[in-house]
Amino acid sequence: MRAALFLDGQEDLVVDEVQVAAPIGNEVLVRTAASGLCHSDLHFMETEGWVLPRPIVLSHEAAGVVESVGPDVREVQPGDHVICCLSVFCGRCEVCLSGQPYLCVQSQADCVRSPDEPSRLSRGGQEVFQFANLSSFAEQMLVHENAVVKVRGDMPLDRAALIGCGVTTGTGAVSAPPGWSPAPRWR
Template identity: 35%
Template sequence: MGTNGKVIKCKAAIAWEAGKPLCIEEVEVAPPKAHEIRIQIIAISVCHTDTHPIDPKSEETFLPVILGHEAAGIVESVGPGVTNFKPGDKVIPLYMPQCRKCKFCLSPFTNLCEKLNLDKSPVVDQELMEDKTSRFTCKGKSIYHFMGISAFSQYTVVSDKNLAKIDDDANLERVCLLGCGFSTGYGAALNNAKVTPGSTCAIFGLGGVGLSAITGCKVAGASRIIAIDINSEKFTKAKALGATDCLNPRDLDKPVQKVIIEMTKGGVDFALDCAGGSETMRAALDCTKVGGGSCTFIGVAVGDKGLTISPLELIMGRTINGTTFGGWKGVDSVPKLVTDYKNKKFDLDVLVTHTLPFDKINEAFDLMHQGKR
């Protein structure tokens, strides 16, 4: 292509300051270096994780930055040493890399990779490329990357270990959701909680991750799926995806976990917290049954102090686990998820609430914060 090896000028949404709206700016995107790939971003979705570096309460701030990590696009050019991608390939960037060589990638028990700095969270890691420099410049200033992706740019550069090649006929406006939200919730139910046929489940938080977790529980064969959210407007969609019961804690005269225990005569087999925050984590753990109940933590709330747990809660047979990216090894698994979507194993269309042009990205964030996406 005519841009191969050249700097590309394009639009990007830059976070210059914490607590302020993103600014649409012209940026310069450098060509990819060794084992890097430059992508034209076609479709993006917004996620609460994208707000962490710009939340005034966050300790994970690095500015200025181009946020965004849930996307799909087309390869524009590749750097030296790249053999598994070519210009024109449809791809999904991955914030969880998979090198396929390290002890984690070779283990069947985790989807972590040594390419990540495992002393940090994926949110604060990968703010620069592997050579510790940025591929973005704006107004003469270097701009940080975000989670190895920076999808809020018309073009971005990623490592070849942070990229999944997908089918040429994939609908990028839908499969972009596989870059985070859907894969996280769906995989949490299947890969981490390991929901079993005939089981009872409780899903806390009905954003994109929670709704996807409902899908995972249904696909796994759960017989009862209880959906919990403080916004009752989300219940119609939850039921369409497989929820059998819906509860709004604000409408109850006792703690929601007690209601669930009464409904299930002792508690659920599996609880998945997709909201984050100590209150919902507490409720999720409390509503699992003694002697085999499992609680999976997915969401992370900025500034939350976490959960205090008594050893007795675990001694009595409950288990707790957590998940990042739904336990998927992305390079291997995301192409298969795209195929499953094409084969109608699950529905991504129902998760799309609004479609906006790129320059309305702050409006998209407003809708997300209002719980309307």
């Protein structure tokens, strides 16, 4: 598949072929229909000191159609339309089970591949890193099933994509209760 890569020593993104692995376990392969450009992506490209491992595929505000699923996936199936969500949750920890999955910090360990498994994305045999476990500047996204939310099939996916970050960020900003603070990974 083609993806826009942020490479070492390059200011601009480079579109090139990237290999995407087949889904295992709870992973879902999504055909990207639309992806927004969030200012966070520009921050990482333009701000010195915000160092990301490279090569990396940026962006995290997307919607698409499920193409295939791993053997343990229960929430979606091929053909489903989904919004991708950067705040993936584990579904088993205390905050997840008490209805606050957006506070989950366990997901970073539970919803990524272990170091002894092949990377989700690669290029010429070299690992390509994912941004926010999504990487939507690409024709396909390989993500954990808890990083997608199924939507109606008639919802325009170019508008659904915006719910992935921009809409939820704004909604969260105006609806957060007094004293609420984000999960530690976002501080």
